[in-house]
Amino acid sequence: MPDATLELTHKLPAELDRRAFFTKIGLGSLSIAAAGTIVFSYEYLSPNVLYEPSAIVNVGKPENFAVNSVTMDVNSGIYLVRAEEGYFALSAVCTHLGCLTAWNQDLGIIACPCHGSKFTRTGEKIEGPAPKPLPWLKTWVDDEGDLMVDRSTDIPSLQYLRI
Amino acid sequence: MSTKAEQIIEQVRAGRVWRSVFRSGTGQSTLHRALAIQQNIFLHLFATKVRKRMVRFSATWYLGTLTFGTFLILVITGILLMLYYHPSVPQAYADMKDLQFVVSSGLFLRNLHRWSAQLMVFLVFAHMFKVFYRGAYRTPREFNWVIGIVLLLITLLLSYTGYLLPWDQLAYWAITVGSNLSSAVPLVGSKIHFLLLGGNQVNANALLRFYVLHCVILPLAAILFIAIHFWRIRKDGGLYVQQSDPRAQADVESEPDAKEVQ
Numbered sequence: 001m002p003d004a005t006l007e008l009t010h011k012l013p014a015e016l017d018r019r020a021f022f023t024k025i026g027l028g029s030l031s032i033a034a035a036g037t038i039v040f041s042y043e044y045l046s047p048n049v050l051y052e053p054s055a056i057v058n059v060g061k062p063e064n065f066a067v068n069s070v071t072m073d074v075n076s077g078i079y080l081v082r083a084e085e086g087y088f089a090l091s092a093v094c095t096h097l098g099c100l101t102a103w104n105q106d107l108g109i110i111a112c113p114c115h116g117s118k119f120t121r122t123g124e125k126i127e128g129p130a131p132k133p134l135p136w137l138k139t140w141v142d143d144e145g146d147l148m149v150d151r152s153t154d155i156p157s158l159q160y161l162r163i
Numbered sequence: 164m165s166t167k168a169e170q171i172i173e174q175v176r177a178g179r180v181w182r183s184v185f186r187s188g189t190g191q192s193t194l195h196r197a198l199a200i201q202q203n204i205f206l207h208l209f210a211t212k213v214r215k216r217m218v219r220f221s222a223t224w225y226l227g228t229l230t231f232g233t234f235l236i237l238v239i240t241g242i243l244l245m246l247y248y249h250p251s252v253p254q255a256y257a258d259m260k261d262l263q264f265v266v267s268s269g270l271f272l273r274n275l276h277r278w279s280a281q282l283m284v285f286l287v288f289a290h291m292f293k294v295f296y297r298g299a300y301r302t303p304r305e306f307n308w309v310i311g312i313v314l315l316l317i318t319l320l321l322s323y324t325g326y327l328l329p330w331d332q333l334a335y336w337a338i339t340v341g342s343n344l345s346s347a348v349p350l351v352g353s354k355i356h357f358l359l360l361g362g363n364q365v366n367a368n369a370l371l372r373f374y375v376l377h378c379v380i381l382p383l384a385a386i387l388f389i390a391i392h393f394w395r396i397r398k399d400g401g402l403y404v405q406q407s408d409p410r411a412q413a414d415v416e417s418e419p420d421a422k423e424v425q
Contacts, residue, residue, distance in 0.1 A: 042358075050362050097340040114340060 055152035062087060062147050062163050070103045070121060078137060078149055079103060079110070081121060086160030089137040089149040090123050096130040110134065123157060133157065208390070210397045217401020226290035227402075231389065233283040238382065240276040248328070250374035252367045255330035280322055287318050299403030307395040310388055317385045324377035327370060338365050338373070 016024075057076045065071055065082040072079050072092060077100055079090040092110075094101050099114035109126060110119040117128030124133050138153035139161045175181055176189045187198035197211040220228045247266055248258045262269035291311060294300050300308035327338045342359055346352040361368030396402055 045358050045361070047361050047368060050368075052362055052364060052366060098343040099336060099340060114336065 055150055057149045057151060058142075059089075059147045059149055061145060062141065070105075072103050074100070076149075076151065078151060080147070080149070083121070083160065086162040087139060087147065088122075088160055089139045091135050091137055091151065091154075093134075094130055095132040095134060096128070101134070208394050213397055214401060216404060218396065219402065219404075222402035222404050223290060224293055226286055226293055230283060230286040230290055233279045233286060234385065234389070236279045237276060237283065240272050240279065241378065241382075243272050244276055245378060250328070250371050252330070252370060255328065255370060259329045259331075280325060284318060284322055287315055291315065294403075297403065304395075304399045304403060307392060307399055310392045310395060314385065314388050314392060317381055317388065321377060321381045321385065324373045324381065327365070327373045328377065330370060335365055338369065342369070 053076065057073065057078065059071075059073060059078075059080050062082075065080060065087070067082055067084060070079055070081050077092045079092055081088050081090060090110075092101050093099075094112040094114065094117055096112065096115055096117050099112050101110050101112045101117070101119065103110055108121065110121070110123075111117070112128065112130070115129050117130035118126040119130070119134050120126060123136060135154040136157050136159065138150040138155050140148050141161075141163060142148050173189065176185075182188060185199070185202070187195055187202050189195070193212075200206045200209060200211045216222075244262065247262055247269065249255065259273075262273050264270070294308065294311070323338075323341060327334045342356055342365065345359060346356045348355055357363065359369070359372065360366070361372050
């Protein structure tokens with residue numbers, strides 16, 4: 001009875017017949033699955049545990065550092081400076097593109113070998129492509145009297161640690 | 164008049180084994196030759212019929228072909244180098260030194276890989292300059308130019324990811340500097356940097372990620388886009404030949420319908 005079938009189809013509401021309904025369900029589930037895949041991929045690609053050296057470094061007893069000295073720790077990438085005002089720690093990682101800078105005793109400046117940025121002992125930029133000064137790092141003395149530096153925490157400059 | 168060798172070849176081609184593989188059979192008719200293309204998995208992507216002029220290597224001054232040649236050398240030497248290289252922090256540098264001084268022909272393969280890599284980057288640029296200054300990127304070849312840009316980026320990324328693998332000072336600082344560039348992307352820069360290195364600094368995770376990118380993901384992407392690039396040459400009416408080229412002129416005169424796209 002082709003005529004009856006035709007009539008039936010006409011009677012169905014135009015907005016949502018069965019085919020359109022299942023298409024919507026299908027596309028909806030696929031979108032949810034796709035969004036989930038993106039989230040899971042992102043989660044999978046960002047490691048939860050890093051086997052990297054700790055951000056907190058023990059640099060030893062404060063009295064090991066002479067007044068007006070700059071000591072570089074190559075492994076942790078920091079300078080420990082003892083100025084007349086007190087102690088402070090400076091990140092040795094160049095703010096330009098992450099190279100390790102070096103302290104030049106004769107010129108009294110910090111210089112980056114990669115692209116020629118130069119900094120003063122307190123981290124201020126003298127010249128070069130570096131966009132920012134070298135950050136000061138959080139420094140404190142622990143219970144055993146050792147000087148500690150947290151490389152992941154920047155502090156405003158010129159906050160000397162007085163002991 | 165056929166020689167003995169030609170007769171033997173014909174016999175083989177008419178034999179049952181050959182026919183089981185190449186079902187189109189022998190024969191010089193247009194139909195047979197068209198079927199030979201159409202029924203071959205590697206060739207069926209291409210147009211069944213092209214003018215020789217359209218795919219002549221000299222049309223790109225051989226630069227396209229040479230680039231592909233260096234890519235093949237890189238794939239072969241790269242697979243061989245993988246047999247001795249471990250992408251781990253304690254071993255990577257030592258393996259690279261072993262390849263140079265201990266493994267037979269290791270020095271040759273490593274140098275071949277390195278020089279081909281340098282040459283490929285040079286050839287890609289030369290190829291693009293030629294296409295650009297000859298105006299070969301114009302309609303109907305615009306999209307193949309875009310695919311060419313994608314291939315340029317893949318080539319540069321392959322070059323960059325391969326740079327880290329020797330795990331020496333040059334590699335370490337080049338990747339430190341290069342990966343820090345990604346931090347400059349607004350908003351998501353530091354996230355991209357973290358995902359790329361699998362950490363905050365160039366370390367074991369970064370080495371492994373760059374190794375996988377260099378040996379699996381980027382080569383597969385390159386092969387895919389090279390296939391599209393070559394396919395598009397035929398679909399876009401063949402390689403661009405400057406009309407003042409006397410050989411091209413001769414072809415056009417001898418083939419009245421040469422402009423017709425197959």
